[in-house]
Amino acid sequence: MPMPELISPRSPRVAAARRLARRNFRGKERRFIAEGPQAVREAVEHRSGGEATLTELFTTVEAAERYADIVAAARDAGARVHYADDEVLAEVSQTVTPQGLVGVCRFLDSPFEDILKARPKLVAVLAHVRDPGNAGTVLRCADAAGADAVVLTDASVDLYNPKSVRASVGSLFHLPVAVGVPVEQAVQGLRDAGVRILAADGAGEDDLDDELDAGTMGGPTAWIFGNEAWGLPEETRALADAVVRVPIHGRAESLNLATAAAVCLYASARAQRTRTPR
Numbered sequence: 001m002p003m004p005e006l007i008s009p010r011s012p013r014v015a016a017a018r019r020l021a022r023r024n025f026r027g028k029e030r031r032f033i034a035e036g037p038q039a040v041r042e043a044v045e046h047r048s049g050g051e052a053t054l055t056e057l058f059t060t061v062e063a064a065e066r067y068a069d070i071v072a073a074a075r076d077a078g079a080r081v082h083y084a085d086d087e088v089l090a091e092v093s094q095t096v097t098p099q100g101l102v103g104v105c106r107f108l109d110s111p112f113e114d115i116l117k118a119r120p121k122l123v124a125v126l127a128h129v130r131d132p133g134n135a136g137t138v139l140r141c142a143d144a145a146g147a148d149a150v151v152l153t154d155a156s157v158d159l160y161n162p163k164s165v166r167a168s169v170g171s172l173f174h175l176p177v178a179v180g181v182p183v184e185q186a187v188q189g190l191r192d193a194g195v196r197i198l199a200a201d202g203a204g205e206d207d208l209d210d211e212l213d214a215g216t217m218g219g220p221t222a223w224i225f226g227n228e229a230w231g232l233p234e235e236t237r238a239l240a241d242a243v244v245r246v247p248i249h250g251r252a253e254s255l256n257l258a259t260a261a262a263v264c265l266y267a268s269a270r271a272q273r274t275r276t277p278r
Helices: 012-019 024-031 036-045 061-066 066-075 085-094 112-117 132-145 162-168 183-192 208-214 257-275
Strands: 033-034 054-059 080-083 101-106 122-124 149-153 176-182 195-199 220-225 242-247
Touching: 012 054, 012 085, 012 101, 024 033, 033 054, 033 162, 036 054, 036 066, 036 101, 054 061, 054 066, 054 085, 061 066, 061 085, 061 101, 066 080, 080 208, 101 162, 112 149, 112 183, 122 132, 122 183, 122 257, 132 149, 132 162, 132 257, 149 183, 176 183, 208 242, 208 257, 220 257
Parallel strands: 054 080, 122 149, 122 220, 149 176, 195 220, 195 242
Antiparallel strands: 033 101, 054 101
């Protein structure tokens, strides 16, 4: 195993990777950071627009030995692999305790039009979601529920925020994600594609259990999820075909965004599987 080649945190490549912590620099370079073995493994396997998503990999010698298969796959995919010391990894990492693997990746979001052309059956729309951890967790929930796509509106957090990427735990690389779409455009496009629009809101007029009992959730569906603190504004609620609340059967005051999103997405996924048995 070679000795570390990037021994100085002042290396231009280290400096460039460190600047990806800032949104304006990410947008300019169209690059973002993915950390840890799970995210890097997914990045190695992902391709966008015919190109490998992972462009560079920073790794300590110890991590390169532990995750030799990931490092070899990264090199085979054309990524430049840098063996670095702990000080360098601390510079490019966005976590307090780096796991020894930090990848630089190309942006991978999909055009909204491509998502519509694929005739999606289940979509999560994040409108006014500002917390990056919540955004990444909802993306992970959508992936787990078998959703076809995720849409982040122009009022939502940056998909490539390091906290969003970490919270997605690799799901960012699994399904199409459109970013920067005005909520009105997202709703109209999905409706024109035959998708029913449901807004998730704790004060919704319709109850999720009633929707399931009525058999109305088996068709193509998009769920709109709102801000963590104040939910969906009235003008966004008005765009939906129905505003649905997750019933609270116990004494909890409410559910947090990611939990509510998981309940709604899995309810739709179950209804769709029941309607179309495999």
